[in-house]
Amino acid sequence: MPLDYNKLISQEYQRRPEPAIRSLLSLEKKPGMISFLAGKPNPDRFPFESITVKLKPSAVLSTDPSTGASTELVIDGNTLERVLQYGYTAGDPLFDEALNDLVSAVHGRTRHDDTPAGDFEITVGTGSQDLLAKTSLALFDKGDTILVESPMYPGLLPDLGSRGIHVINVATDQEGLSASSLAQILDEWNQNERTKELSFPKAVYTVPTGGNPSGTTASADRKRAILQIVRKHSILILEDDPYYYLSFEGLEEDSVMRHRSPSYFALEKEDNDPWGYGYVLRFESFSKILSAGMRLGFMAGPKPIIDAVSGYMATSSIHASSPMQVMAALLLQHWGVPGFLSHVDEVARLYQQRRDFFEVKLASVLGGDKNQQRALASWVTPVAGMFFWVKLHLPPESDAPQGNSSNVITKNAVDHNVLAVPGASFYAGQQITPYVRLSFSVIPEEEMEEGLLRLRKAIEDAWKEHGYSTIPPM
Ligand SMILES: Cc1ncc(COP(=O)(O)O)c(C=O)c1O
Structure with a gap:
C-alpha cells in the first residue's frame, strides 16, 4: 500500500x-x-x-x-x-x-x-x-x-x-x-x-x-x-x-x-x-x-x-x-x-586496522587471560564503524543488578584520568546500564593500553567501594 x-x-x-x-x-x-x-x-x-x-x-x-x-x-x-x-x-x-x-x-x-x-x-x-x-x-x-x-x-x-x-x-x-x-x-x-x-x-x-x-x-x-x-x-x-x-x-x-x-x-x-x-x-x-x-x-x-x-x-x-x-x-x-569507492575502502581499512589493534588491547586488559586475570568486560566485535559497545563487569547496586556504568565513568574513571561515554546516554528515558561506548577512531595507538588499564582500575575501585575484596566472576 x-x-x-x-x-x-x-x-x-x-x-x-x-x-x-x-x-x-x-x-x-x-x-x-x-x-x-x-x-x-x-x-x-x-x-x-x-x-x-x-x-x-x-x-x-x-x-x-x-x-x-x-x-x-x-x-x-x-x-x-x-x-x-x-x-x-x-x-x-x-x-x-x-x-x-x-x-x-x-x-x-x-x-x-x-x-x-x-x-x-x-x-x-x-x-x-x-x-x-x-x-x-x-x-x-x-x-x-x-x-x-x-x-x-x-x-x-x-x-x-x-x-x-x-x-x-x-x-x-x-x-x-x-x-x-x-x-x-x-x-x-x-x-x-x-x-x-x-x-x-x-x-x-x-x-x-x-x-x-x-x-x-x-x-x-x-x-x-x-x-x-x-x-x-x-x-x-x-x-x-x-x-x-x-x-x-x-x-x-x-x-x-x-x-x-x-x-x-x-x-x-x-x-x-x-x-x-x-x-x-x-x-x-x-x-x-x-x-x-x-x-x-x-x-x-x-x-x-x-x-x-x-x-x-x-x-x-x-x-x-x-x-x-x-x-x-x-x-x-x-x-x-x-575512485570514490577505492577511497572509502581506504578509510574503512584504517578503521579495521584500529579496531583490530584496539581489540587486542581490550582483550588483554579487560578480558580474562591465562594469568588468571578476572575478566572485567565483554563485547561483540564490531564489523563496521568506530565503536566498541562494552559491557563492564560492575558491582550490583540496589536498583541495578548488573551495575551502573554512569557512576563508574563519571567518578572513578575521571579520577583515573580516562573518559568514555556511559551507556545511559544512548537511551530514551532513564536507563541504568553497565555498558560504555569506547571509540577507537582517533585515540593514538600508544595510548590505548594505558587508557584501558585506567578503566580497569576504575572498575576495580568500584568493587572495593562496594565492599568486595575480590571480584566475583562475570
Ligand atoms: C549515527 C549518526 N548519525 C548522524 C551523525 C551526524 O553526522 P553529521 O556529521 O553528518 O551531521 C552521527 C555523527 O556522529 C552519527 O553517528
Missing part, C-alpha cells in the same frame, strides 16, 4: 505559509525576466578570485599519472560566481548531479528515470544531523510517536523530548534493530498497556551499519524482515547510515566489485509490486569519509517529505555551504564512482 504522506507529515509543517520570496525565485529563470526580487549581495566586492584545493599525496588519484603533477581542484569563473551567491536549498546543481550518480551506482536507484524506483528526491544538509533534526520537524507534532532502536544514537533525543514526542524503545541484538521486537510492538500496539493510549508510530529510527553506540550491523536478511514489517504497518524507516562505507567485510576484494550490504533504500526495489516505494528515508554523511568540518550530508526519499525538510532548511540555514558542496562535487567528479 503506498503511504499516505499527508498523515505522516506534521500538522505544524502543513500549517506553514509558503515563504513569500523563495516561492517567486524560480520565476527569475524565465527568459526576459527583470528581477528586483532577491536580497542577494552584490558579488562585485566579494574578495575571492578562485578556490584551489590540493589533495594529499596519499589520496586516491592525487597525481596525474602522465605528468606526475599533484591534483588540484579549482573553483573559479561562473562556478565560483554561483557558489559565492545564495544558492538552491536542495543543493548546488553540480553536487546534486554527483549525488545522483552516487546513489544510482551504489543503491541501484536513479532519480526520475521514469520507473517507480526513480520516484524520489534528494536534498542536501549541513551534515546529516541537520537533516535528521529537520525531518523530526517535518514529521512529528507534539503527541506523535517514534520508534527507536535501543540503544540509539542520541542526536535526535533532546529535540524529540522537548517537543513532547513519544519515544518507544525497540530492542536490539547482535544485528542491531530486532525484527521480532519491532513486529511484536507494532502488532500489539492497541492491546499493550504501555502503548495503547499513544498515537500509532509514524516511523522507526535505526543506524544499520556500525551502529553508534552498539557497533552492530544489520544483514540484508534482517533489513528485508524489517522492511516487510514497516510496509505491513505503513510506517517509515529513518535509515541513518553515516558508517555505511566503513564496513570491514570483504575489504580484501576489489573496491568496485566488493559486495556491500544493500541499504534499506536499495532493498525497497525487491518485492515492490504489492507495496510500492517510499517507506525509506535514507540519510548519508560525508563526515566520516571526507571531512566532518565540511558539514555535508544528504537524504533521499519520497518527494513530499523531502520538500517538507527543504521547507525547514529554507527558513533556517537556507542551504548548506555551496563552496563546500562544489569542492565535494569536483572531488567526486575527479574520482568517478570507482
Whole structure:
C-alpha cells in the first residue's frame, strides 16, 4: 500500500505559509525576466578570485599519472560566481548531479528515470544531523510517536523530548534493530498497556551499519524482515547510515566489485509490486569519509517529505555551504564512482586496522587471560564503524543488578584520568546500564593500553567501594 504522506507529515509543517520570496525565485529563470526580487549581495566586492584545493599525496588519484603533477581542484569563473551567491536549498546543481550518480551506482536507484524506483528526491544538509533534526520537524507534532532502536544514537533525543514526542524503545541484538521486537510492538500496539493510549508510530529510527553506540550491523536478511514489517504497518524507516562505507567485510576484494550490504533504500526495489516505494528515508554523511568540518550530508526519499525538510532548511540555514558542496562535487567528479569507492575502502581499512589493534588491547586488559586475570568486560566485535559497545563487569547496586556504568565513568574513571561515554546516554528515558561506548577512531595507538588499564582500575575501585575484596566472576 503506498503511504499516505499527508498523515505522516506534521500538522505544524502543513500549517506553514509558503515563504513569500523563495516561492517567486524560480520565476527569475524565465527568459526576459527583470528581477528586483532577491536580497542577494552584490558579488562585485566579494574578495575571492578562485578556490584551489590540493589533495594529499596519499589520496586516491592525487597525481596525474602522465605528468606526475599533484591534483588540484579549482573553483573559479561562473562556478565560483554561483557558489559565492545564495544558492538552491536542495543543493548546488553540480553536487546534486554527483549525488545522483552516487546513489544510482551504489543503491541501484536513479532519480526520475521514469520507473517507480526513480520516484524520489534528494536534498542536501549541513551534515546529516541537520537533516535528521529537520525531518523530526517535518514529521512529528507534539503527541506523535517514534520508534527507536535501543540503544540509539542520541542526536535526535533532546529535540524529540522537548517537543513532547513519544519515544518507544525497540530492542536490539547482535544485528542491531530486532525484527521480532519491532513486529511484536507494532502488532500489539492497541492491546499493550504501555502503548495503547499513544498515537500509532509514524516511523522507526535505526543506524544499520556500525551502529553508534552498539557497533552492530544489520544483514540484508534482517533489513528485508524489517522492511516487510514497516510496509505491513505503513510506517517509515529513518535509515541513518553515516558508517555505511566503513564496513570491514570483504575489504580484501576489489573496491568496485566488493559486495556491500544493500541499504534499506536499495532493498525497497525487491518485492515492490504489492507495496510500492517510499517507506525509506535514507540519510548519508560525508563526515566520516571526507571531512566532518565540511558539514555535508544528504537524504533521499519520497518527494513530499523531502520538500517538507527543504521547507525547514529554507527558513533556517537556507542551504548548506555551496563552496563546500562544489569542492565535494569536483572531488567526486575527479574520482568517478570507482575512485570514490577505492577511497572509502581506504578509510574503512584504517578503521579495521584500529579496531583490530584496539581489540587486542581490550582483550588483554579487560578480558580474562591465562594469568588468571578476572575478566572485567565483554563485547561483540564490531564489523563496521568506530565503536566498541562494552559491557563492564560492575558491582550490583540496589536498583541495578548488573551495575551502573554512569557512576563508574563519571567518578572513578575521571579520577583515573580516562573518559568514555556511559551507556545511559544512548537511551530514551532513564536507563541504568553497565555498558560504555569506547571509540577507537582517533585515540593514538600508544595510548590505548594505558587508557584501558585506567578503566580497569576504575572498575576495580568500584568493587572495593562496594565492599568486595575480590571480584566475583562475570
Ligand atoms: C549515527 C549518526 N548519525 C548522524 C551523525 C551526524 O553526522 P553529521 O556529521 O553528518 O551531521 C552521527 C555523527 O556522529 C552519527 O553517528
